[in-house]
Amino acid sequence: MNKNFLSIDDWDNKTHKEFLYLTNEIKEGKYNKVLSNKNISLVFEKASLRTRVSFEVGIKKLGGNTIYLNNDDIGLGKRESVTHIAKNLNRWVDGIVARVYLHSTLINFTQNTDVPVINALSDLEHPCQALADMYTIYNQFSKFQDLNFVYVGDGNNIAASLSLIASKLGLNFTYSSPKKYQIPTAIFNKAKDIASISESQMNWIENPENAVKNADVIYTDKWVSMGMENEEKIRLSDFKDYQINKKLISKANKEVLIMHDMPAKEGEEIEFGVIDSDISLAYEQAENRLHSQTALLHKLFS
Ligand code: NVA
Secondary structure (H helix, E strand, C coil): CCCCECCHHHCCHHHHHHHHHHHHHHHCCCCCCCCCCCEEEEEECCCCCHHHHHHHHHHHHCCCEEEEEEHHHHCECCCECHHHHHHHHHHHCCEEEEECCCHHHHHHHHHCCCCCEEECCCCCCCHHHHHHHHHHHHHHHCCCCCCEEEEECCCCHHHHHHHHHHHHHCCEEEEECCHHHCCCHHHHHHHHHHHHHHCCCEEECCCHHHHCCCCCEEEECCCCCCCCHHHHHHHHHHCHHHCECHHHHCCCCCCCEEEECCCCCECCCECCCCCCCCCECHHHHHHHHHHHHHHHHHHHHC
16 A cells, blocks of 8 residues: 555545545544554645644644744755655654655655655645545535535645545536636546546536536635735636625525635635534534544554
8 A cells, every 4th residue: 555645546436435534433422542652744834724733633632742843943845855854854753744845845745755655735735625525525415426525716735636536436526717727737638537437427617607507515614725925816806706695695506515625715716704603514514634644644653
């Protein structure tokens, strides 16, 4: 088994399906202290609430110790090279959870350490979020087949991981974004190839009202991701027709549910109040980050 977890595509379809059952067992408290006497370093180049807290709590539940390093502490690539940091950490810790700007930084970590490396968000993917999201959906609908999942907004790290995991679990995945903000072609083509075997649909529809027709779930993420603050003005204008609001929600299935990985910018990608409304799964998603990441650690360290 791959000792690292950098991408949804690190696991095959069967492994992803089995992982949902493991997450359930972990949620029910059926786990061993697989991290007892182990130290896990959390290397965070960017801010975090959910990812950091859920990893720290999960690691402690499994008996491990955490060492949180933010960018001011270690200056990845500035104070010293990523390679040197990786080689040093390798001498002390048993695992690395890293949130980075460049996905290549994660690859560098895997090439210069012997311990498991987990992607806690990069420019390309946010696979830990996607694991929790699919577990959330499965808990809600008890199925994936024939479920219409619609992502509206930026074709970013979140959208990329969601397209891959949807293809592996057999959900119909539609996403709607302006042309210039599509999911990277290599990733979406891979998702389409996988979906052709799982017999699910993968589509991009530029117009959000057309995209959400028949949606069982509508998902969105911030328009201005961390590190893109200098593009804020142009992004707010480019995405202005892509807000999840009452009007857009009214075009979907009557029982549609709303998902958001948070942090949310209310008034931008999502209308004020929707996150805290009855049709939102946002806090279930946040809770399930803990269960699915504890399951991930259990799997990689067992
Ligand atoms: N796309 C967002 C996700 C935050 C959890 C970002 O990269 O900032």
